[in-house]
Amino acid sequence: MQSLRSLLKPKLPKLVTPQPLSSYVSRIRYLMKLKEDDEACREALKSGSLLLYHKLAPLLQKKEKGIYQLPRLRTPDVKRILEKLGRDKKLISEAVLISCPETAEPCFCLDVGDLQKNSMEQLCGGVFMDLRTAFLMLTVPETTLVAKGQALLRWHQTHGFCSATGQPTVRNQSGSQRVSPNSGITYYPQMAPVVIVLVSDGNRCLLGRQRSFPPGMYSALAGFCDLGETLEETLRREVAEEVGLEVDTLQYSASQHWPIPQSSFMLACHATVNPDKTQVVLNKAELEDARWCSLEEVLAALQVKYPPNKPGATPPGFWVPHGFAIAHRLIQEWADQQQHLEKK
Numbered sequence: 001m002q003s004l005r006s007l008l009k010p011k012l013p014k015l016v017t018p019q020p021l022s023s024y025v026s027r028i029r030y031l032m033k034l035k036e037d038d039e040a041c042r043e044a045l046k047s048g049s050l051l052l053y054h055k056l057a058p059l060l061q062k063k064e065k066g067i068y069q070l071p072r073l074r075t076p077d078v079k080r081i082l083e084k085l086g087r088d089k090k091l092i093s094e095a096v097l098i099s100c101p102e103t104a105e106p107c108f109c110l111d112v113g114d115l116q117k118n119s120m121e122q123l124c125g126g127v128f129m130d131l132r133t134a135f136l137m138l139t140v141p142e143t144t145l146v147a148k149g150q151a152l153l154r155w156h157q158t159h160g161f162c163s164a165t166g167q168p169t170v171r172n173q174s175g176s177q178r179v180s181p182n183s184g185i186t187y188y189p190q191m192a193p194v195v196i197v198l199v200s201d202g203n204r205c206l207l208g209r210q211r212s213f214p215p216g217m218y219s220a221l222a223g224f225c226d227l228g229e230t231l232e233e234t235l236r237r238e239v240a241e242e243v244g245l246e247v248d249t250l251q252y253s254a255s256q257h258w259p260i261p262q263s264s265f266m267l268a269c270h271a272t273v274n275p276d277k278t279q280v281v282l283n284k285a286e287l288e289d290a291r292w293c294s295l296e297e298v299l300a301a302l303q304v305k306y307p308p309n310k311p312g313a314t315p316p317g318f319w320v321p322h323g324f325a326i327a328h329r330l331i332q333e334w335a336d337q338q339q340h341l342e343k344k
């Protein structure tokens with residue numbers, strides 16, 4: 001039974017001291033604010049850093065022989081460059097917010113495709129490079145940033161009109177959305193979901209090659225998700241469509257945004273097929289070839305330097321996509337697992 005004293009004494013709620021937000025949460029909340037608040041975003045742009053692109057080719061700076069970096073020019077520096085070229089500084093306001101990297105100020109991207117490429121390169125002390133070439137020069141965090149910047153710029157360049165009314169759409173300051181004033185439809189940057197899968201029969205893995213791949217390159221199988229499909233359904237359908245096999249089990253591995261040729265959201269999985277039912281029936285419209293590869297062959301392929309040998313030359317055997325592609329990760333994971341099993 002409760003004492004009279006405890007009944008008379010009102011129970012006060014325990015005071016909870018608010019914990020300071022972690023640096024990650026603070027950064028994410030700040031990014032949210034910049035996306036939603038045009039004025040805050042305009043203010044952030046004044047002192048933020050900019051990745052420059054010329055017709056979607058990112059600007060890279062040479063650090064030393066063969067080593068490049070992604071230069072983050074400050075907004076005032078870019079304004080000065082634009083002034084030198086006699087261009088209106090208002091172009092800066094077309095910059096699109098990419099992210100808030102851990103240690104730095106907000107990072108924006110801007111396409112200066114209307115300006116003379118050579119003059120821009122001279123004034124910025126860098127070169128505009130094709131994105132795939134840039135991927136080979138940069139660190140993984142840099143490739144993620146430069147890919148996102150290009151994807152955002154491409155999306156804005158191709159979504160200037162409302163698909164319902166045909167009227168121009170208007171972007172917010174951060175570039176996180178475009179609105180059609182007439183229809184009221186809001187458009188957001190899009191990615192098409194794609195499943196990429198490395199099929200194994202327990203001892204070997206299946207690699208395929210599309211006609212459009214560079215000579216000698218083989219990769220995991222991939223395919224766009226159809227509307228209404230689950231990841232599992234897409235995976236089973238694509239394997240059946242492309243190589244005529246039925247998947248037994250599947251396991252999710254990782255995901256990646258892939259900007260080429262349009263933004264895809266790559267969902268990477270491992271899958272197994274019955275080792276007694278491995279005969280490939282190739283869909284020639286989709287794949288030029290598919291081959292079952294042993295661990296030794298895969299280890300050799302992973303060693304081939306990218307791009308192999310000289311342009312136009314095909315390396316002996318075959319090779320697999322570079323480490324920046326999620327296909328490489330799947331193939332490496334499979335090889336590691338097989339080596340681990342062999343050691344047991």
Ligand SMILES: NC(=O)C1=CN([C@@H]2O[C@H](COP(=O)(O)OP(=O)(O)OC[C@H]3O[C@@H](n4cnc5c(N)ncnc54)[C@H](OP(=O)(O)O)[C@@H]3O)[C@@H](O)[C@H]2O)C=CC1
Nearest residue numbers: 192194219222223224258260261264266321325326327328
């Ligand atoms: N990061 C990585 O490691 C890898 C990334 N990828 C990427 O994955 C994507 C898909 O791979 P892929 O094997 O080509 O795909 P699919 O096997 O689905 O075949 C491609 C075909 O799908 C059609 N298509 C194009 N865009 C779409 C879309 N948004 N939705 C539905 N169908 C579409 C086109 O056919 P049609 O022209 O007849 O309409 C195209 O030729 C590619 O963009 C590729 O770059 C692929 C492998 C590795």
Ligand SMILES: [Mg+2]
Nearest residue numbers: 221222223286
């Ligand atoms: Mg495919």
